[in-house]
Amino acid sequence: MDYKTVKPRDVANKSSELNFKKAIRMAIEVESEAVRRNTNTFNQNRYTAVADIEDYDALKDRARAIKEESIATIPQLIDQLREQITSRGGFFYLAKNAVDANNYIKNVCVEHKAELIVKAKSMTSEETKLNHVLQNAGIEVAETDLAEFILQVADEQPSHIVAPAIHRTRERIAELFKEKFNPDQPLETGEELTVFAREWLRNKFLQADVGISGANLITADTGTIVLVESEGNIRMTTILPPVHIALAGVEKVIKKRSDIAPFIELLAPSGTGQPLTSYTNILRPPLKLPVYDFKGGRNAKNREFHLVLVDNGRMAMREDPVIKEALYCIRCSACLNVCTNFQTLGGHAFGGETYSGGIGAIWEAGTGRLENARFADLCTGCSRCIDQCPVRIDIPWLTENIRFRLNVQKKDYLASFLSRFMPTAAEDRHNPLQKQFFANYYFFARLGSLLAPLSNWASSLVVSRWFMSVLFSVDKRRKLPQFKKETLIAQYKKMSGE
């Protein structure tokens, strides 16, 4: 099979084991080069940037404490926030799930007879698949973050939570633009590609009826929204159109405006490795600024603002003593950039429909189905990411727990039956046979040694290799160890005259 032609979208959902394997092969062949270079740049920059923060560890403790307190008091914070937003003339909506959030947003846009929507990057809107709903309502949606713009043109899901088009080299972006836009002048350099996209999108900003953004943080005391970016597209999305809708998960709410600082001081250094990104917006929408009318013929001079908070599984995550940890995540991507497996594969293999990396597995499980988190397998538990997390999440512990749940849920009857013939502990009998086989390697080695040379002959048979491949996932091409009647330990004892 030619894995180069596998479309990332087709293998986004990892509940199918076959998809998962295809995605890995495709990522290695097509995307690895770009992912490796980009994640390594972020990673090196992060080391430099955090070294410049003199109280880095204290700041991490502070951020962690604020998140813990916020998640523990979400219901109260939501009530306070609703009061804040509505008292200043904004609208507040708490959506139960993705469908609920999408419908609310669609209805606001339809009410305004919106023809064109500009969108700033929002992973939450990727999670709820908002664009489909808006487009089905006949509204044009323009993704304005340049990475999201690439993804929209290519019809691909994000491969990284901060830089969603991290899997494309400049050459592959140029190829894509050539195919989709057929520009008069060939686009080659990053500068040329950027200027092309900027011009394409500038007019959209000026004509847009509604701007949709996400939110990095929202404070309950003042309804302040923090939006972090570098391109200026979030500033345009929140300032230029007369209607602004912000969509965010309920976990983004913290208590106080004065608690914002630790997060902005940690977020950019931990993510892209910059002291701050080009723009960090501190807004309390609806903004009081009058609206400029670039489109012409607009009546409304007053701004309208809607804050849509979405649950979509988060409140259930909050009740789970393990998964709850993921709610502290500020989506900086440090854990992705430092992960050697992620550096090789990127989020199209080491990721699901929306979220990527080890932490992404928890998010996919929490906001979707547990099986979607199968890519948690790619976490080897090396623990390199733990120290890099600005809110001190032990991600390997979480992925380990997800794998355990997947194994329990899988109900592998063959494995539980065959486990009776191995010294597997009762609580591990649901585990996949491959895991049980290697966990009991000592037992099988003893058996092989006792039965040598018969065991060597038997294991070399085509039929045995077939069984080993099917049952224990031992590849047929792998060279097997040769068993000897006399074990190394026995030999040693003989030599030392015991």
Added chain:
Amino acid sequence: MELYKKFRKTAEATGAVVELIEADEKALAKAINKAIGDAERVVYSDPVDLSPKLFRAFLSQKDVITNPHEKDLEAAEVGITDAFCAVARTGSICLSLDNNAGAVISLLSKKHIAVLSLDSIVSRPRDVFELSAAIERDFVFISGPSATADMGELVRGAHGPGYLHIILLI
């Protein structure tokens, strides 16, 4: 001056140009004109935090659009605003969003010239939240020109201005 040195270094690392001049309307006019260079369609918004008097000499001699309409904003090459503070560690300036024209011209222009007082430099981002000027206010930390790395390499000048010129007044 320590804060200024640090600020200058970090701001230049973001790609911004930093200049320190006397807080005098003639000196300011000269500095702004130099920063504008040959550019046309210069758009100005009234300062929110600095005294408008500082800009009198500049406004009297230059063909500047002071009360911009949509057409002017769309086509602006240079946008001039003030800013209420700067951050030494990150090389950022903080722009108030209380002034409509300022919010938009600092975004749509190709070059943004920002004027602020030297003694408004603080050490870290967290210090900004302690300022009385930042309480109850919508603002944006601007750290260098707009930029993107999404097209396979770092490019300065994404959706926002590609040039940021910071003038500090002593």
